[in-house]
Amino acid sequence: MRMLWILAFVAATTAGETATPPSWADEISLRPEWRQALLGTVLDEIEKKAGCPVIRSKGVESLANSRVVILIERERQSLRTVLAALGKWQGLHCTIDPMRLLVETQEEADLGRRRPVGISLRDYGWFAEPKSLPGHRDAPTDPNLSSDGDLGHGVLLGGFPGLEAESRKDLDEAMRGTGHLRLLATPETEARLRNTLAARFARMTLPQSWMITTGTLVADQPCPSGLVTVAQAEFATKNLGDRVVLTCVGMNGQRISSEQTRPRNQLTTFDVVGGEMDPKVEGSNPGRQVDLIATAAAGVVWTDSTPAHIDASSSLVRIAFALAWEDSLNPPVERQYRKPAEHHPLSFSGDVGKSSDGSNQSIRLDAKPAVLKEPVVMAVELPQRWSWRPRGVVTLVRGQALILIADHPTGRAVAVIQEAP
């Protein structure tokens, strides 16, 4: 470490910049041989060497006659080095001022350095995790296509080191609702917390951009398939007829979808209701749809020992996909159904009446007019649909593409999944 400082100093001076002069603590050297010395005695010795007052905090004062120090240097060291070792292994914090030396316990120092910190979790995308965006309601379903975009919600900060109990309570409340996090933290803890939040945000919003090219091919024409290079994929897509390109752009681990369809209705059959033909209509949705989730390889989101980072070296991407391709075959088959004509000829009905004495007779007739119901013809279409619904999970190395092939009435149906340029 010191070597690095020296090299930095030389480099800085070479560049013509002014280096910060060493403080008085670097100019004083000593070779301590404290074998089970009391802390008070050690501080007295340091005060004598430093030639300036050593201010002891209350905590240090209480330890002065009980805390035992063992520190034996093999050669002379600067006072700064000795103070650093003393601080680290005695749990002390030494502040070197121009005219004095302040010695506190580490707890006292941390307590003094903690200050109110306000962090808006929403600034780091909390509560704004990319939502699952499935396609059309008829979109293909698949057990792999379930994602809520969450990434360590709850667990990420739950065990965060350096936060006091009160801060943890605030943290819980912040995560439950408002997103406004108020806590007492040292600058280091705040920096690590922000670093963690930023790293999670970066991982969550890692963009994923994929292109699905679908089209047809004459059966005899060769075509690469399976895992291929991007160049092979591009060559294959150039030869496709009836080509449709769908793009899916979203975030890492988010379910995204794209479609190009032509929904339509067809009169496919009828019911008989009250002696009449009641038409029934069915909908169909020919076209092409895709739902996918692309997830980058496992990577380190954060660590409390080194700066948080995303493992960019990893090049694997796992893609869960579900495609649906449906073509209506033309022309549709048509069938006609006839309800025969109904003839109701002119008809009469009535009765013969008699008078009370039985002499007079009368005839009453009611006439029903003749009725002719024309025949009804119902033409129904019988749908003919070709469909292909490939689904699966594929792990691609960056630069690879996946080509799927199936039979199609015109030859072959081809789907190419590749990263969008």
Next chain:
Amino acid sequence: MISPSLLSASLMILAWSLGSISAATAPATVDLSAADKPLLTVIERLARACSASLVVDHSVTVRMGTTVRNEIENVPWNQAKEWFATQHRLSIALEGEWLVVTDVDSAFQASLVSAAYDVRQLMGSDANRPAPDIDLPEPGAPRARSLPTLEATPATIVSTLPELIKTEIEPASWNWSGTTVVVQNGLLLVTHQQQVHTAVRSLLARLEATSARQIVVRCWSFPVTNQGKSGIVDAVTWQGQAKTLGAPRAAFILADGQRNHSYSGTERTAVVDLDVVQGIYQPVNQATLDGMALDVQAHATIGGVLATIRLAEVSGVVLTPKTVRDGQDRVISTLDTIAIEQSGQRTTRLIPSGGAAFIRIGERFWAVQCEVVGQPPR
């Protein structure tokens, strides 16, 4: 430009630093013998042997007064460290120019590092996706569905990941205070020493490499010729034979051990029956399905791909309309009679990676190729 005085000062400081940073080194063996001496005496001797300064954590200074009596000489460095740990619960470590003595438990706690890993990539289930049966037309039966609901059997590694880590990486250490390994919402949170994190990353990479092992399945069909007589051919032979066949009839991918399928076909609605309702002939529709379904469950093994293949094809669907006429020879209704050709086979084959298995059905061969992509089994 740099002034001569500044350069000289820099070089002096550099020389001073070089002189003082000679790091301490552990000797091959050390002497731990003592005759009723305080422990501090033994440790000071150890520091001198390492050419190190000595610093003792305040929590263990009291133990330095313990009287020691033993005759242990020429002990290898690592064994000496173990002796201090087991006999006195002390951790001895060289840090730069210091020999640092701390409490074993405190040293372990201080060495713990927390890290979070995004393991969503390993969370996806490789659910089996069996092919739909091709519906055969049965006149009068309820309407067929083109694609029956898939029954998934998701199996995810993530639920067992913490157990896997605890079993594979320093199993005895996970009971120590402060260590954790949990998975929640796609995040693996591990608190342990740095070397464990290195092992965790290595394990995750290994799991990813295993999950990246996939099998590409391709299928062609062609009239019976001599080329399919051998039953199974290797990759080189098949590569030569496939050149003239054009694009495969099906190409799909599955994970090692997974079941997946390719199906494409045409759903045709036919009027398979007529009900007479209130004097009207009412059509009864039914969907018929033709096409090819290839369902494969494949395991990459040392001997090739062990593939269970289910192949079904319905082709040559002919719908012949039949009319119902009234007394004046007018068409009042039509229904379809259906004729199909159906073929299929279920079989298990051991296919060399990239090679193909031939399945003969009637006068046609089906060639099913399985190619392992990624790390092959060893």
